[in-house]
Amino acid sequence: EAEVAQSPRYKITEKSQAVAFWCDPISGHATLYWYRQILGQGPELLVQFQDESVVDDSQLPKDRFSAERLKGVDSTLKIQPAELGDSAMYLCASSLRGLRTEAFFGQGTRLTVV
Amino acid sequence: SQQGEEDPQALSIQEGENATMNCSYKTSINNLQWYRQNSGRGLVHLILIRSNEREKHSGRLRVTLDTSKKSSSLLITASRAADTASYFCASQGGSEKLVFGKGTKLTVNP
Numbered sequence: 001e002a003e004v005a006q007s008p009r010y011k012i013t014e015k016s017q018a019v020a021f022w023c024d025p026i027s028g029h030a031t032l033y034w035y036r037q038i039l040g041q042g043p044e045l046l047v048q049f050q051d052e053s054v055v056d057d058s059q060l061p062k063d064r065f066s067a068e069r070l071k072g073v074d075s076t077l078k079i080q081p082a083e084l085g086d087s088a089m090y091l092c093a094s095s096l097r098g099l100r101t102e103a104f105f106g107q108g109t110r111l112t113v114v
Numbered sequence: 115s116q117q118g119e120e121d122p123q124a125l126s127i128q129e130g131e132n133a134t135m136n137c138s139y140k141t142s143i144n145n146l147q148w149y150r151q152n153s154g155r156g157l158v159h160l161i162l163i164r165s166n167e168r169e170k171h172s173g174r175l176r177v178t179l180d181t182s183k184k185s186s187s188l189l190i191t192a193s194r195a196a197d198t199a200s201y202f203c204a205s206q207g208g209s210e211k212l213v214f215g216k217g218t219k220l221t222v223n224p
Binding site for chain 1: 144145147149155157158159162204208209210214215216
């Protein structure tokens with residue numbers, strides 16, 4: 001069964017360091033989402049791609065976060081520099097183009113900033 | 115915050131009982147979806163209800179939608195210990211943006 005792949009599963013980094021997360025969506029899925037989920041809360045949308053284009057990044061802290069999906073397939077989310085408050089689960093999801101389609105989630109990357 | 119609200123935040127029931135979770139959202143929607151998340155893992159899609167639908171069933175799940183009140187409810191009937199998880203609603207508008215609520219943590223005791 002096709003899955004959304006994310007790596008790494010866990011990452012510990014020191015504050016002020018750079019960190020990157022990778023996501024490989026299900027083949028053929030044009031829409032890709034990155035979410036941040038703080039423990040005990042719901043996922044918060046950081047960025048949404050349609051193919052290689054950013055559709056929504058209104059909640060992305062652009063002074064330190066960047067995201068790209070160069071060929072409209074896999075995607076990278078980067079944080080530089082990391083801050084203590086960035087400790088969270090980072091989830092990637094993908095879906096087919098269009099409304100009324102479910103999103104498929106990866107297992108996430110658990111980031112701890114020390 | 116763009117997030118909606120789920121109610122209650124936490125719910126503890128006995129196996130065999132029904133569990134009802136409510137969700138409110140903020141903007142007009144094309145559809146509303148419910149997801150489940152086991153501790154520390156990714157989310158899994160449960161059911162989608164379109165804005166022109168009022169009720170939908172899937173197995174032991176029943177979802178209702180009231181667009182005039184911007185609210186939805188998820189009913190799990192005859193709950194099992196394996197239903198223990200967090201449940202999130204997600205609203206989707208015209209841009210395909212998927213906005214999640216804060217979730218309800220359900221515990222089903224054997």
